[in-house]
Amino acid sequence: MSGVIEGRDGPWEMVIGLEVHAQVISRSKLFSGSATEFGAEPNTQVSLVDAAFPGMLPVINGECVAQAVRTGLGLDAHINMVSRFDRKNYFYADLPAGYQISQYAHPVVGAGSIEIELADGSTKRIGVTRLHLEQDAGKSLHDQHPSKSFIDLNRSGIALMEVVSEPDLRTAEEAGAYLRKLRTILRYLGTCDGNMEEGSMRAGVNVSVRRHGEPFRTRCEVKNVNSVRFVMQAIEAEAARQVEVWESGGTVEQETRLFDPARGVTRSMRSKEDAHDYRYFPDPDLLPLVLDEAWVAGLRAELPELPDAKRARFVAEHGLSAYDAAVLVADQETAAFFETVAAGRDAKLAANWIMGDFFAALNRTGRGIGDSPVSAAALGQLLDLLANRTINGRIAKEVFEAMVDTGESPASIVESRGLRQVTDTGAIEGAVDRVLAAHPDKLAEYRRGKDKLFGFFVGQVMKAMAGKGNPALVNETLRQRLSA
Amino acid sequence: MSLDPATVRRIARLARIHVENVEAEHLARELNGILGWIEQLNEVDVEGIDPLTGAAQMAMRLRPDTVTDGGIPELVLGNAPDRAGTFYAVPKVVE
């Protein structure tokens, strides 16, 4: 995915910006006291405010403001100490008031940035234009009745943060990396669960194409794409469509489109025809949102360590590679798991175990880190058994699999199955002597100079000791005997 | 700035108010009368003046994040002209 589209008349470059709607984690809605839980019965989490009954008024939820500010701080963004709420006016069946309360002219959070990591190991800083708070709309169900649409307002009024990026993205891969990184940051902050399947994170993709060096051409917005994969597919599909339009002598019209994942194409949206005249104006039911310096400072002080900082620390403190560190910090639970395992132990070994056998076991068992069959403490105990030479590396893998299967502690597995490493030199010497005696021909070959047979002898000795021989002692003993 | 019947129809569409073509002419005249009178504001020097959005001169209070409302589907739906179970019903929308 180079981001370059080879057209009939030469290459085109993609220009991509993302508008991400992230549902704020809060108990109640942005301007009403209704609950926000997902999946409730239709219209049961609706107040008369959410349904825009006559005379109903909005009162802002302080926690939603705090969540937006935390997110702004997490994006290294400017916090606007005074912001406002505007009304965005349009008619739609799931927009009860006929307007959405949003922050148009004066958002609570200004410019910030997100660093993304790409597959080739490079990084790129993507500008965040702004973050603002707004209300979600309700939900229309169009497939329940032949001539009617059904409206459920449970979602109406839930707080969303809209995070708008600069048009700094140039490939679908970058867009995917941006989305994943933003999701990671939101999850670290605890401001959005990032669950795209339940719609708590939705992306709008602004796509245009241009010849190299040109100014921006007209963009289209592909709305409500609900997975990272679909975002990447939608970008490719929309860019290809636009190239086709331009190259066939047409003009791309600025419009809102929808992505059809089944067919892999975007199509024009019919229902938002006068979307371009929203008649924004300051909501007269609300007052300016004025933040207190000390309050913001308090939120800043309580921020968790964020992925970029954690990654840098893992590299500096634990000596991990940048790649390993990035993999481990992508998820807060994984990072915490790693830190527990690595505490007082060989951190690189811990990282290798987590990213190797541990991740493989999670995949195989279909479990997540939260319900993993092997706890961080147990994995740490296993590494301790390795470090104090109770077991060797090969046996460790066997013990680990037994831990996954049984959930037993590594020590009890080692004891009950007699897997303790043999470090008794007498026993090792006996095994070595028996192996050499059993293979006189190989011994002769070795003596004639076939050095690589050393490995054969190691293998035979370990086999004879059921894998429990201390590898270093086995090597040393063999070398002594062979050179004698 | 003067409204023609086409603009009146566009504004009526934005406001979702059905206007017959014959009405548009009459409405345009009426609205132009009002707008013409309003244009006296153009003589006011507003250079450097911050707009006043409301009469309340204070900052916004923040509400605690507690669930205090909802769970009243029959009140929410009780006045609906058309409903299906606990949904509101409207003419089918094609997206």
Next chain:
Amino acid sequence: MLTDLSLVEARDGLRRRDFSAVELTEAHLDAVAALNPRINAFITVSADMARTQAAAADAALAAGEDRPLLGLPLAIKDLFCTEGVRTTAGSRILEPFVPPYESTVTANLLRDGAVFLGKANLDEFAMGSSNMTSAFGPVRNPWTRRGDNRPLVPGGSSGGSCAAVAARMALGATATDTGGSIRQPASFCGIAGVKPTYGRCSRWGIVAFASSLDQAGPVARTVEDCAVLLGSMAGFDPKDSTSADRAVPDFAAACRRGVRGLRIGVPREYRSDSMPPEIEAMWQQGLAWLRDEGAEIVDVSLPHTKYGLATYYIVAPAEASSNLARYDGVRFGRRVEGEDLTDMYERTRAEGFGAEVRRRVMIGTYVLSAGYYDAYYLRAQKVRALILRDFTDAYAQVDALLTPTAPSAAFAQGDKMDDPVAMYLNDVFTVPASMAGVPGLSVPAGLDGQGLPLGLQVLGRPFDEETVFAVGAVLERAAGFRHLPAIWAGAPA
């Protein structure tokens, strides 16, 4: 007759057990039954509810309870949502609407023991100065010109509230004022009316017209009655973000303060050659009364108030165009079916809204639309800032302002209907205070040559309603307004 009593007199009579709350309410229900067919002041009469409330009030009185409005029958402007009682805002689109909730202001009145006779007529969505725009028919002013029986308008938008009180169908009423909708009809109907400071009364549960201007207030036949009612209506409400978190003063006590030592401003821009001489004379008379009572009269300038009305006719329709978007036939109110969703919206709103509401929604939509926002709405907000500055500057010099309430007395039903701008000019004296959010009161000061009441307007500093009441009460005592309208409960047949 019990309907002759002022609200305070009725309260005292109930406390003395001179009569019962049920008797008081029945007297007013009789007056409503007798007069409403002529005056059309009520859209909905809630007689059964009133009787139940009155009986409960008698029980409470017997138990020794002493609540400020216990057993006092009131009319409620049909813009206040009342639980279980149809609330129409004077519009066809809300004709079937029964709110499952009680507005904060009316809930406060019920808490204090008031009895609700019914819902008072008004201009549709409070948009009007004549009460001609109600979908439930015009209200007739109980007053007529001497020797001329043609029906006059009661003013608007709180025309039903004011007519009901003037004709003695209610002891007092709730009203709302967006650009003059309490003060102008109070003036036309010869009663007192108070628009408090923006934020003094909660807007929660009041059908919104223009949110940054709407403010509830009382109308009654005396200034003190208004003070008692406002004391109950007002108060901080966490459900309204624009509600002021301030203690409610004893407004009734303020009515007895007098004006000695107060500085009363006369805004010179309110004078014009077109002002009828009778109104100019009434104004001068008012200033003389205040001077006689020890106030100092000071000339002040409010240079931008002349732009108040034009500013208002941008700001109010803009907010209204958005506030009224919720009337779409989906969740409440009337629906007119159409070919599709958009057609349903357009037919519902075209048939549900009357001509004046449609006109204002269109104007508001236009001034907010792409390309016109800066020229109209933003400019209006800047002029609004200048208007507020004018008041702030004036209040650095004076404690209150005195002006006429309206540029004319009540006019005939049907007049000015073909010229919206001429109709809007009714509010020329009341709108500036609405734009600035400052409190105002209209008190009847006398009759014009045709026998129609004229009101004087007192404006005060933000949240200083007490001074406004003090000045209003002095004017009321000096004027000694005892005239009766042509139609009133107890009038000789």
